[in-house]
Amino acid sequence: MGLHRILLAFIVAALPATAQEVTFLPHDDARAAIGRLLFYDPILSGNRNISCGTCHHHDTFSADALSLGIGEGGAGIGAKRNAGQGDDAIRKRVPRHAPALWNVGAVEFTHFFHDGRVSRSDSYGNGWDSPAEEWLPPGLPNLLAVQAIFPLVAQFEMAGNPRENEVAGAVHDRMDYAWPILAKRVRTIPAYGAMFVDAFDDVYEAADVTIAHVGVALADFMNVEWRSLDAPWDAWVAGDADALTPAQDRGRSLFFGGAGCSTCHSGPLLTDHGFHAIGLPPFGPGRTRRFDPMPRDVGRMSETDDLNDAYRFRTPSLRNVALTAPYGHNGAYPTLEGIVRHHLDPAGSLASWTREDAALPDAPWLAAIDFVIQDDEREMARVAGKLDIAPVPLTDGDVADLVAFLHALTGGDSRYGRLGRPDRVPSGLPVDR
Template identity: 65%
Template sequence: MLGAASATAQGITADDYIPFDPDQARIGQLLFYDKVLSGNQNISCGTCHHHDHAGTDGLSLGIGEGGVGVGPDRTASTGDDAIRKRIPRNAPSLWNLGHNSIEVLFHDGRLSHSDIYGNGFDSPAQEWLPAGLDNLVAAQALFPLVAQFEMAGNPRENEIAGAVHDRIDAAWPILAKRVRTIPTYGDMFVQAFDHIEEPADVTIVEIGNALGAFITSEWRSYDSPYDAWLAGQPLPDDAERGRQLFFEDLRCASCHAGPLFTDQGFHALALPPFGPGRTRQWDPMPRDVGRMGFTNQIEDAYRFRTPSLRNVALTAPYGHNGAYPTLPDMIRHHAGQDHWTPAMAALPSVPWLAAGDFAIRADTLEMTRQAAVRDLAPFAVTDAEIADLVAFLNALTGDSADTRPLGRPDTVPSGLPVDH
């Protein structure tokens, strides 16, 4: 939050976004909420990025494949469907991912533009990510489909999970066939994509591009009171005081820079750890080493991508693991005011996982390692200043944030139930 200089305020226009095809976006809207893309056909992208929760799920760590319900009311199911693991990181916001400045995605930045593998991206799929994906968001959309605890399911449960166990790209053709053999989808793809002459031509690339068209067009937001301020209208007094704190006195914009309020860099905030962690194969404890897990560079340990702050007031809880339930809590953590307790974590009850939820906190060596890597020096901030900062952050909420172009469909072509 502290830095050498404040950033210049910047706005957004409609021209700053990736172009999209409306017909492709309509397919993407349906696929986004269609559970046909999950291994056991029991979860969709929209389950964890739901319109009712501003494109998130309102949980610290989500309940993925096998769960029941939406948002904070989602449960971990029972019996054979009982979940085996919480999702190790907080469901990230989708707002403005279609902005043309976006260079890297995921909390650890494991997806970025690159020619290293000949397909346009540096990703966990390496050379097995298919060529032809339109943009980062289209590429990103393919990875939850093959993540065991997010959407794929467990090995031996379904053909998708089994294929992923062989190689990451082995499941995508199976999913594509599922989709294109549904007549409504097949016809829609033929109409929306010039190079698709018959449904049999549809691959995971077109599915990713349709999802990308929907996400990049659906979650645009640039009509906030702050945008009106950029155009010459005054902010409320408390928000104006918060703006000055943000850009000048506390220099929050050193990291939360640019029109999206993110430098797209990676910083260590020493957030309180809990949950299963996004562990590597050789990790002896349920920890999350952040960007280091992708780069294998020790200097990246415990660092995570700076989130955009547009519509941040709508997307609690906060942090890569959703540690803090409110904006004042998150600001206090930035300031170095240690006040976190396990009760602050929004974790649906999962009795059979409870013993491990906070196990990492008993590992004194790991806790010391994480606390030692912190890119923010403590700073003084009063309760009144925190209130003003929160007022400014609320001024980043778009006036039309709760009115999306397409929204959630009532039904999807597979006939599977849509989460409401």
């Protein structure tokens, strides 16, 4: 064995677990097939005009290409999505960037959403900590299934506004009142009812279908559809010394060495599943709490009420990151180079960021809110003052090499999913294309 391959073997031995060691939740193919249809069926939205796939579309590699999502009331997909017109126009942007769904079925995920508001916990006696607290429906077997039912009852994502439909009205009273309405919509469509009877042992007739069954189907689909562990990086870790280009290999050395990226982006999915404050430029409506006097987003602290968690957000997995721009919990940076440079100089990048970097579909009626937080000196100072990462001096060539390495995390055929987008769904409603 040559010296190069000896050194390669040594380095690989020192790296985190390989992709082959990623364990995924159990799933059922028949349930995943139902979930594929439901994922793209607007029947799960209050006004029957948006689906999960609208913001997590195959054409945009499970994300939506926008900084802040355009939910219920918008039209189109990806960068071409608009904010709607007239009475149907959106009333608020979704406060955060739609995260990509790659490998979300891995058992190592302990939290979902940018602030981790869905997690494992015994706080409410049901095994989960979620916005539904003790009212979470029973029968949800895993964290992904729990996560799957919450966008359905989010006002500006899929539920719609109070007085527009029965789902939004129920959410306004208490979110768990809405889930039975959605489950009934699904099970009363004969094709869905028959599929659930065939796929679930505890569903003897369509009337037995609950939101938990819907959540399991959605979770099983996301689990099998968005797996991607066949990148050039995986080949290199497996021993193929030629899998990375010279620039990617230099970037790899920086990523796991002097640049310090692997401090947080570690393991086979390139995430520590933790929460960190990196000083991303704030904008948009914010994910406000009832008492917030401004459109701010304090991240993890909004869930824990711990000041130590202020402005900390969940570390994203970097799998297929080159396909899912823009970057950051609010999509503040349109390019990989931009987000890399921010990590290398967070305070400087926060100060020099420009509003033109935000990918926000035009909505003049929201213009007064979009960047108002940027003019609040105290809030901007709080964001700048809470940083968990320190500056790292690198050359332009180093940055280019890091970006090249991030491209080496792009999967092969897996990037397109396995089952793909359906042409039609049982409700007969239009599928986003």
